Amino acid sequence: MNELDEETREEIFSIIAKAIENENIYESVNKYKTDITVLNSEQSSFGAFEFILGVNVAANLFNGREIYMDLFVKISDKSKSNRKIFRRQKHTYTEIFWNIHQFLMHKHMSSQFDFIDIWPIPFKMFSTDTREVLIYNKLSEIGYTFPLNKFSAPKLMNYGVLAMLAKFHAVSFAFREQKPEEFSALVKEWNKETTPEEILSKHPNVCAILKTGLKMTIDMLKEEQKTDLVDKIKNDFKNGALAVITKVLSERPDDCVVVHGDLWLNNIMVKNKVYDSTTEMNLKFINWELSTIHSPALDLAYYIYFTISEEPHEIFEHYVEYYYKEFHAYLIKYESDPDKSFPFLKLLDHLSKYSIYALIMTLSAVPFITVNSLYVKNESVIEGKNDENCGKYQKYERLKYSNLRKEVKDFVSKKIISVLELHYKYFSG
Structure with a gap:
C-alpha cells in the first residue's frame, strides 16, 4: 500500500467510525452518541509493515455535547502474514504487559510500571475485504511527541532511555525468574502467531531494506577506501543479512x-520535549512489532548503535556501565539477585554474541531512513534526478551509493563508519 488515496481514506474512516460505535472502551460515547465523525487525518507515515494514520474522532452526544478522541490507526494490505503481525502486537500489550503489571501489583509496586498504562493500547483489531486494521489510543493526546532528530539525542535523553530500558528489562527478568510457569505460558502463546525472525525474513519491504542497505554500505566503504571494514563485513555477512538475523x-x-527489538528514536516518544535533570523522564517506547524474549544486550546495543552520534566508540563503555548500574539496582528492588542471575560479565558476553543484530539493522536502516526522509520532502537524493514514478521501497532498491548527493553521502558514511569502528573495536570481525 504505497499511498492513501481518497477512496481508501473514506473506506478507512468509515471502518474506524463503525469500530468505535461497537467498542465498549468508550462507554460514554456508546451510551449517549448520536453521531460519530472521523475528521481529517493530522499526520500519517509509512512503516515497514503498515501505513500509520493519526486521526481525530468527533462524537455528537444526545445532550448536545461534543467529545473528541485522538487515535492511531495501523493499516496494512490484507494478508495472513500482516494479520499475524497485528495479532502479535495486540498480545504484547494486552497479555505480556498486562501480566507484568499484575506481577508488580502483587508486590505493591505497580507505580514502578505506571508507564505501561498509557502506552498506545490497541483496543480494536479487525479485517475488511482489503485491509488489516489495528486501532490504538494516541499518545500525542496527552502531550507526547517524537524527537525531531531520528539519529541523535541529547545526552540527558540517552540517560533517560537507558534508565527506562534497564527498568523494563529488570521487571521482565524478575517476572520470568519468580513466575517461570506464567512467563513460559505467555511466551508460548505470544509466538504461536509468528516470531520476529519470521516477520523479518518473509516481509518483502524488510528484505528490500536489508539487501539494499548492506550493498550500499559496502559500496560506501569501497569509495571511502575502508578495505579493512569491507573485508570484515563480507566475512560476517557472507551468508546474507537475513541468515545472521535469524x-x-x-x-x-x-x-x-522481554525486549523491544527495534529501539531507536522513531519508536520513542517524549512528553512536552522536556528533558529534566532526573533519569525518570517522561518517555514511552512504542511500536513493539519485533518484541520478543532475548538478552537485554539486544536492545542495549541497538539503541547505542542507532542513536548515539557523538563518537560512540569513545563513550560506549560509559553507557554500558550506566545501563547495568540501573539494571542492577532495579533487579534488587524487584527482589532478584543480579550478581547471581545476571552479572555484569554476562552482559558483556551477550553483547559480544548478539550485537551483530544491532549492527546489521543499523547498516541497513540508516541509508533507507536518510533517503526516505528526503523523498518525503519531495527532494531528490540522487544527483540530477527526481524519480516520482515508483513506490518508496522500489525507489530505495534502485539506489546506488555512487549516485547519492554529496550531503547524503556525508551523513550516511559518517554515521555508518562510526558504528562499524565501534563494533569492531570491541567485537570480532
Missing part, C-alpha cells in the same frame, strides 16, 4: 527478558 534471534539465552 541465527541471533533464534538463539534465545536461558537468562532472557
Whole structure:
C-alpha cells in the first residue's frame, strides 16, 4: 500500500467510525452518541509493515455535547502474514504487559510500571475485504511527541532511555525468574502467531531494506577506501543479512527478558520535549512489532548503535556501565539477585554474541531512513534526478551509493563508519 488515496481514506474512516460505535472502551460515547465523525487525518507515515494514520474522532452526544478522541490507526494490505503481525502486537500489550503489571501489583509496586498504562493500547483489531486494521489510543493526546532528530539525542535523553530500558528489562527478568510457569505460558502463546525472525525474513519491504542497505554500505566503504571494514563485513555477512538475523534471534539465552527489538528514536516518544535533570523522564517506547524474549544486550546495543552520534566508540563503555548500574539496582528492588542471575560479565558476553543484530539493522536502516526522509520532502537524493514514478521501497532498491548527493553521502558514511569502528573495536570481525 504505497499511498492513501481518497477512496481508501473514506473506506478507512468509515471502518474506524463503525469500530468505535461497537467498542465498549468508550462507554460514554456508546451510551449517549448520536453521531460519530472521523475528521481529517493530522499526520500519517509509512512503516515497514503498515501505513500509520493519526486521526481525530468527533462524537455528537444526545445532550448536545461534543467529545473528541485522538487515535492511531495501523493499516496494512490484507494478508495472513500482516494479520499475524497485528495479532502479535495486540498480545504484547494486552497479555505480556498486562501480566507484568499484575506481577508488580502483587508486590505493591505497580507505580514502578505506571508507564505501561498509557502506552498506545490497541483496543480494536479487525479485517475488511482489503485491509488489516489495528486501532490504538494516541499518545500525542496527552502531550507526547517524537524527537525531531531520528539519529541523535541529547545526552540527558540517552540517560533517560537507558534508565527506562534497564527498568523494563529488570521487571521482565524478575517476572520470568519468580513466575517461570506464567512467563513460559505467555511466551508460548505470544509466538504461536509468528516470531520476529519470521516477520523479518518473509516481509518483502524488510528484505528490500536489508539487501539494499548492506550493498550500499559496502559500496560506501569501497569509495571511502575502508578495505579493512569491507573485508570484515563480507566475512560476517557472507551468508546474507537475513541468515545472521535469524541465527541471533533464534538463539534465545536461558537468562532472557522481554525486549523491544527495534529501539531507536522513531519508536520513542517524549512528553512536552522536556528533558529534566532526573533519569525518570517522561518517555514511552512504542511500536513493539519485533518484541520478543532475548538478552537485554539486544536492545542495549541497538539503541547505542542507532542513536548515539557523538563518537560512540569513545563513550560506549560509559553507557554500558550506566545501563547495568540501573539494571542492577532495579533487579534488587524487584527482589532478584543480579550478581547471581545476571552479572555484569554476562552482559558483556551477550553483547559480544548478539550485537551483530544491532549492527546489521543499523547498516541497513540508516541509508533507507536518510533517503526516505528526503523523498518525503519531495527532494531528490540522487544527483540530477527526481524519480516520482515508483513506490518508496522500489525507489530505495534502485539506489546506488555512487549516485547519492554529496550531503547524503556525508551523513550516511559518517554515521555508518562510526558504528562499524565501534563494533569492531570491541567485537570480532
